[in-house]
Amino acid sequence: MKVLYNKIIQKIFIIICGLFISYYLIYFQLKRNIINISSNIHVVDLYATTPAKFQCIKTKKLLNNISTTICLHEIKRDKYVSGAYGDSISIWEEKQVTRILQLLTRHPHLHLIDIGANIGTYTMYAASLGRFVLAIDCFAPNIIRLRRSIQLMNLFNQVVLIQNAIFNHSGQSLRLSIDTRNIGGQRIHLLNNYSYKYNLSTKNPYIVKTITFNEVLPILNAYGIRSALMKIDIEGSEHFVMEKGNQIFDTLDIPFIQMEWTIVKQYINRVKLILDFFNKRNYDPMTDSCQILNQNEYTQWPDDIYWLKRNTSNFC
Ligand SMILES: *[C@@H]1O[C@H](CO)[C@@H](O)[C@H](O)[C@H]1NC(C)=O
Ligand SMILES: *[C@@H]1O[C@H](CO)[C@@H](O)[C@H](O)[C@H]1NC(C)=O
Ligand SMILES: *[C@@H]1O[C@H](CO)[C@@H](O)[C@H](O)[C@H]1NC(C)=O
Ligand SMILES: *[C@@H]1O[C@H](CO)[C@@H](O)[C@H](O)[C@H]1NC(C)=O
Numbered sequence: 001m002k003v004l005y006n007k008i009i010q011k012i013f014i015i016i017c018g019l020f021i022s023y024y025l026i027y028f029q030l031k032r033n034i035i036n037i038s039s040n041i042h043v044v045d046l047y048a049t050t051p052a053k054f055q056c057i058k059t060k061k062l063l064n065n066i067s068t069t070i071c072l073h074e075i076k077r078d079k080y081v082s083g084a085y086g087d088s089i090s091i092w093e094e095k096q097v098t099r100i101l102q103l104l105t106r107h108p109h110l111h112l113i114d115i116g117a118n119i120g121t122y123t124m125y126a127a128s129l130g131r132f133v134l135a136i137d138c139f140a141p142n143i144i145r146l147r148r149s150i151q152l153m154n155l156f157n158q159v160v161l162i163q164n165a166i167f168n169h170s171g172q173s174l175r176l177s178i179d180t181r182n183i184g185g186q187r188i189h190l191l192n193n194y195s196y197k198y199n200l201s202t203k204n205p206y207i208v209k210t211i212t213f214n215e216v217l218p219i220l221n222a223y224g225i226r227s228a229l230m231k232i233d234i235e236g237s238e239h240f241v242m243e244k245g246n247q248i249f250d251t252l253d254i255p256f257i258q259m260e261w262t263i264v265k266q267y268i269n270r271v272k273l274i275l276d277f278f279n280k281r282n283y284d285p286m287t288d289s290c291q292i293l294n295q296n297e298y299t300q301w302p303d304d305i306y307w308l309k310r311n312t313s314n315f316c
């Protein structure tokens, strides 16, 4: 009897040790992958808090039952994005967000990469639906609001938030334009000798640090992300995502990209880079109702366009 008892104890002990060892192996594996990223990437600590006060609201339900929390700017400083929220009545870009949620629901293996996350409308809805989101934004006042929303919804395990501007060259300090009434319209300046002009150690939120899109690949790999939708809305810098993003498009399955077209279309070189990139990779540009757009008439395209990879079904 006693021998049997000892054997059972021994077995339980071995199982517990095994569990601990596997746990540490997985933990350090993840940690090592995450630590092994470019030192220019600023991964935001989601548990940190800031004393700043701002309003956070419970949002409108989309697709009958998906709702979330969004922390706003003062409406007089951010008339379009924050201004679009009325309590449970309206949200920013409702039609587009709804479309992304429909696609995520229809394709349960897809996650979201949200570039130009702003205060997190797309990020928060997609994470609240249970998907992983990699969210990137360069403006600290947006980041602290989005972080608070993540905390309030307890989505720590589903969002990785990165505070950087996407550029073709990593580790630069760039100047962001200042718009005191439309925060969401701020964009990076490229006219001057951007590399050296600004003091890198400054806390000025209008000085932003750059990374290339390729540099976030180890983070996506560490989270085991294989397929994702993308939203890119970065005020004319959209082409930088393609310019240094080939490794991500080579590695992940990205069937569908929503892209702001309003500003980038004014620069022929940027447009050419984007069209070449997607043509080589067999994507078609489309309207929100799946009409294929004529590439010779790119100046007439709508403000939001969609790149759909050929031969993907159930997107239109
Ligand atoms: C929403 O409703 C669907 C279908 O009724 C259900 O499967 C899903 O879990 C619900 N989602 C949430 C966030 O409540
Ligand atoms: C990056 O983009 C800027 C602005 O378009 C351009 O002037 C510069 O030559 C590019 N740098 C690299 C390393 O490609
Ligand atoms: C920018 O300024 C720095 C320091 O003044 C200088 O060393 C560098 O060559 C300049 N770069 C360009 C591209 O003009
Ligand atoms: C940058 O600013 C910090 C703090 O304001 C200051 O200590 C540092 O000397 C400045 N560096 C340069 C290169 O101007």
Ligand SMILES: *[C@@H]1O[C@H](CO)[C@@H](O)[C@H](O)[C@H]1NC(C)=O
Binding pocket: 282, 310, 311
């Ligand atoms: C799409 O499907 C067609 C017909 O099955 C095939 O001929 C074509 O090569 C495919 N294109 C791509 C990009 O996979």
